[in-house]
Amino acid sequence: MPTPARRPAVKSTRSAIPQLSWRAAQPAPVVLVSGPEEVCAERAIAxxxxxxxAEDASLEVTDLRADDYAPGTLLAVTSPSLFGEPRLVRVSGVEKCSDAFLSEAVSYLAAPQDGATVxxxxxxxxxxxxxxxxxIRAGEGSxxxxxxxxxxxxxxxxxxxxGEFQDxxxxxxxxxxxxxxxxxxDDLTELAAACRQLISDVPGDITEEVVQRYYGGRVETSAFAVADTAIAGRYGDALIALRHALASGADPVPLVAAVAMKLRTMARVAGSREPARALASRLGMKDWQVDRARRDLTGWNEQSLGLAIQATARADAEVxxxxxxxxxxxxxxxxVIATRAPYGG
Structure with a gap:
């Protein structure tokens, strides 16, 4: 099998070593996979x-736990074997590593084993x-x-x-x-699994109808669907969506957070006549987010938007x-949001 083409890496201003995207992971004598997003970390390690x-099918793979580490293991599993196969050593739990692992890993950086990737x-x-x-970030261990x-x-x-679909x-x-x-x-792991299912199951292009067919129930009861119907002024539909979401086990806190996020975006976009691309760039948003917020603002004014934001802040504290x-x-x-009027007014 041909070796995948190497993609250029960039160096961080805070680090002396190359920084790679988890979508473009490549081997080195020592590879540090950092950060909390487990889905991305799993993809990077894979x-x-x-x-x-792809370089050598005889690759030997060893898994170690840094928090349950037997002294001498790292050097043993990275040392060349009788037939010289390449070695990959995957070490989990470095954020809770034992003193023995920490000492040996730091020493290992001074002389990484040939043919080994840690x-x-x-x-x-x-x-x-x-x-x-x-x-590692100072450049020790290549x-x-x-x-x-x-x-x-x-x-x-x-x-x-x-990115899942582009890849x-x-x-x-x-x-x-x-x-x-x-x-x-609310769940990146589930989002990744849904993307993979659509990529695997659907032979042609993926349309909104396809998403509705696979995940229609989930879409209908999502926090953002509740927010969308309320902001559109569909009072009855919004209450039904809310009750359906709660009956499906939705947590009130993310529901309020979804509403708050959409209202904040509307408030940031309101009154601006800049082209969507320029405004999105200035606000750190996507073009489609600006376009959607402008559509959502239909029928709203400064007073009703202010009432909605206040009502959402109150609900946030209460839930x-x-x-x-x-x-x-x-x-x-x-x-308050769907009627655009004070509660009981």
């Missing part, structure tokens, strides 16, 4: 393995192992770093899903992509412990 397998997974959950990370930061923003999830050379309609991201807004009746808090918020 990418390193696949790259090495992948170190550090979630960033603790500062444990900082001495090792600092040494290392590279693959950062896997948390995917939190809607735009980041959109980019993640779009698979699969076309997905923008509306279908938005529906898919909205349906799995986080400020009230014993979170359902009533949600229904009151939805009422």
């Amino acid at each position: 990418g390193v393995r696949d790259y090495l397998k 992948v170190l997974r550090h979630t960033g959950a603790t500062v444990r192992g900082k001495k090792l990370l600092d040494a 290392g590279v770093e693959i950062a896997c930061p948390a995917v939190k923003r809607d735009s980041d999830r959109f980019d993640f899903a779009a 698979a050379k699969k076309r997905i309609a923008p509306a279908a992509l938005r529906s898919l991201v909205s349906a799995f807004a 986080k412990g400020g009230s014993r009746d979170s359902v009533f808090a949600l229904e009151r918020m939805i009422t």
Whole structure:
């Protein structure tokens, strides 16, 4: 099998070693996979393995735990075997590593074994192992770093899903992509699995109808669907969507967060006449987010938007412990937003 083409790496201003995207993982004597996003880290580590397998199918793979480490193991598993096969050593739990592992890993950087690739997974959950990370980032051990930061923003999830289909050379309609991201807004692992299922199962282009067919129930009850119907002024539909979402086990806190995020985007876009691309660039958003916010603003004014934001802030406090009746808090918020009037007014 031909070796995959190497992609150029970039060097971080805060690090002396190349920084690689998790979508373009490549081997090095030492590979640091850092950050909390487990989905991306798993892909990065699998990418390193696949790259090495493509170079030599006889690759030996060994898994170690840094928190349950037997002294001498790292040197033993990286040392050349009788037949000289390449070695891949995957080390998990570096953020809770033992003293023995930390000492031996730091020493290993001074003389990495020929033909061995050591992948170190550090979630960033603790500062444990900082001495090792600092040494790798300083350029010891001929290392590279693959950062896997948390995917939190809607735009980041959109980019993640779009990248899944781009990598698979699969076309997905923008509306279908938005529906898919909205349906799995709270779980990147589930979003990744949904993308893979569509890529595997659907022979042609992926349309919004396809997404509805596969995940229609999930889309209908998502937090963003509740927010969309309320913001559109569809009061009855919004209450039905809210009750359906709650009956399906939706948590009130993410529901309020989804509404708040859309209202904040509307407030940022309101009143601007800049072209969508220029405004999106200035605000750190996507073009489609600006276009969607402008459509959402139809029928809204400064006063009604202010009322909606205040109602959402109140609901946020109440569903986080400020009230014993979170359902009533949600229904009151939805009422203010959908009617664009004070509650009971």
